[in-house]
Amino acid sequence: MPTRILALLTFVALCGTTGAQDKDKTPAKIAPPPYPTAPAKALETKEEIVNAAADHTQYRVEFNGVKDDRVPAYVYVPKRKAGDKTPLPAILLQYGAGGNKKTDYIVAIGKQFASRGYVVITIDSPGCGERRGKDKTTDSLSLITSERVMHFCGDYSRAVDYLIARPDVDKDRIGYVGISWGAITGITFCAYDSRIKAVGSMVGGGNFLGLYTAKSIAKAVSEGSKSSDPVVHVARIAPRPLLFINVTKDELILRMWAESLHKAAGPGAKVVWLETDHFFNGLDRAAVCASVIDFMDKELAKGRPAKEK
Numbered sequence: 001m002p003t004r005i006l007a008l009l010t011f012v013a014l015c016g017t018t019g020a021q022d023k024d025k026t027p028a029k030i031a032p033p034p035y036p037t038a039p040a041k042a043l044e045t046k047e048e049i050v051n052a053a054a055d056h057t058q059y060r061v062e063f064n065g066v067k068d069d070r071v072p073a074y075v076y077v078p079k080r081k082a083g084d085k086t087p088l089p090a091i092l093l094q095y096g097a098g099g100n101k102k103t104d105y106i107v108a109i110g111k112q113f114a115s116r117g118y119v120v121i122t123i124d125s126p127g128c129g130e131r132r133g134k135d136k137t138t139d140s141l142s143l144i145t146s147e148r149v150m151h152f153c154g155d156y157s158r159a160v161d162y163l164i165a166r167p168d169v170d171k172d173r174i175g176y177v178g179i180s181w182g183a184i185t186g187i188t189f190c191a192y193d194s195r196i197k198a199v200g201s202m203v204g205g206g207n208f209l210g211l212y213t214a215k216s217i218a219k220a221v222s223e224g225s226k227s228s229d230p231v232v233h234v235a236r237i238a239p240r241p242l243l244f245i246n247v248t249k250d251e252l253i254l255r256m257w258a259e260s261l262h263k264a265a266g267p268g269a270k271v272v273w274l275e276t277d278h279f280f281n282g283l284d285r286a287a288v289c290a291s292v293i294d295f296m297d298k299e300l301a302k303g304r305p306a307k308e309k
Contacts, residue, residue: 031224033192034233035153036066039161047075055079056114061121063162066154072130073123073159074101076114077168087170089300090119090163092156092196094182096203100129109177109289116293119169123159125152125185146228153189160195173197173300177292180204180252180278187230187261191237198299199237200292202245203278205257206231206264217264234265241299242269243292249277270295 043063051058057077065071078088091113095106101122110120124131126148156176164171175198178186183204190196206229212220220232227233234242242265246258262271272291276283 031192033153033157033189034224034226035150035157035189035192037154037157038064038066039157041066041158043158043162043165045162045165050074053079053111056111058111061162063158066158067151069126069131071123071155071158072101073121073162074107074110076110076118076120078114078117078119085168087173088117088119088168089173089175089296090121090166090169091296092159092163092174092176093120093122094125094156094176094178094186095122096180096182099181100124100132102129105285106179108285112286112289113293116297118293118296119163119166121159121163123155125155146226149185149188149228152185156186156189157193160193164195171195175199175296175300177296178202178204184230187237188228188233190240191230191233191235196240197302198241198243198296200243200245200295201261202292203247203250203253203258204230204244205246205253205261206234207260208257210256210260212260212264214263231261231264234261238266238268241295243295244269244271245274245288245292246271247274247276247278247280249275252278 041064045061045063047059047061049057050060056079059075059077061073061075062070093106093110093113095103099106101124106122110122113120160174163169163174174195176186176190176196177200178184179202183201184206186199187201187204187206190199208229212229212231217232217235220227221235225232244258244262244265246253248255250258262269274280274283274288280288
C-alpha cells in the first residue's frame with residue numbers, strides 16, 4: 001500500500017478517536033485555538049536570496065517556530081517599480097502529504113501568485129523538507145498524530161507572524177491556500193486565526209469516519225474542540241470567504257468526506273467540482289491556480305483602503 005494512502009487512513013482513525021473524546025467546554029466566541037501559538041516570541045529571522053527572476057525574488061527564510069525549533073521557508077516577493085512601497089497582499093501556501101517547500105507544483109504555484117502581485121510563503125512543516133530527521137518522530141505515521149497536526153497549525157501561525165512583520169505586506173489582506181494535506185490542516189488553522197481573511201481549500205475533506213452528525217458538529221462549534229478533524233472547526237471560518245475545489249475522481253479524498261466538510265462550512269462557502277483526479281491530471285493546472293488567484297483578488301480587495309481600489 002502506498003505510504004501516502006496508509007498515512008491518510010491512519011489519520012482518519014486518529015481524527016475520529018480524538019473527536020469522540022472531546023470535552024472542551026469553552027464557548028465558541030472565546031474558544032482558544034486547539035494548537036499552540038507564540039505571537040510574543042521573537043522570530044529572529046534570517047533570509048537569503050535563492051533566485052532573482054524577472055518578476056519576483058525568491059528567498060530562503062528561517063525563523064523561530066512555535067516550539068524550540070527553526071522553521072525554514074521559501075518566500076516569493078514580486079518585483080516592483082522603484083519607489084513603489086504600497087503594501088501587498090500575501091498568501092500562506094501549503095502542500096500535500098510528502099511534500100515540502102521545494103516540491104515542484106508548490107514552487108510553480110508560489111511563482112504564479114507572485115506574478116500576480118502576492119507575497120507568498122511556504123514553510124517546511126514538522127518532519128518535512130529541511131526539518132525531516134530533526135527529531136525522533138519523523139516516520140510517516142507519527143506525522144499525522146493529533147499533536148503533530150497541531151504543531152503544523154502552530155507553525156502556520158508563526159508564518160503569519162512573519163508575514164505581518166514584513167513592511168511590504170498588507171496585514172489586512174492575507175489569505176491561505178492549502179492543497180490536500182495542506183487543506184486538511186489549514187482549515188483547522190484558519191478557523192481560529194482571524195488574520196487570515198480568505199481561504200482556499202483544494203482537494204481536502206473531513207468527517208473521515210462519519211462520526212460527526214449535524215448536532216455533534218454544532219456542539220463542537222459552540223463549546224470548542226480539540227479534534228484533529230477539520231469538520232468540527234470549519235464553521236468558525238465564516239463569514240470570511242472560503243473556496244472549496246474538489247474533484248470527481250479523487251483517489252484519496254472520498255466524495256462523502258469533501259461534501260461533509262462543505263456542509264459543515266455553511267452556505268457562505270463557494271464549492272467548485274472539477275472533472276479530474278486528486279493530482280489534477282488532464283487539466284491545465286495553471287488555469288486552476290489562476291481561478292484561485294482570481295478568488296483571492298476579489299475577496300482580499302475588500303481589505304484595501306478605498307483610495308487603492
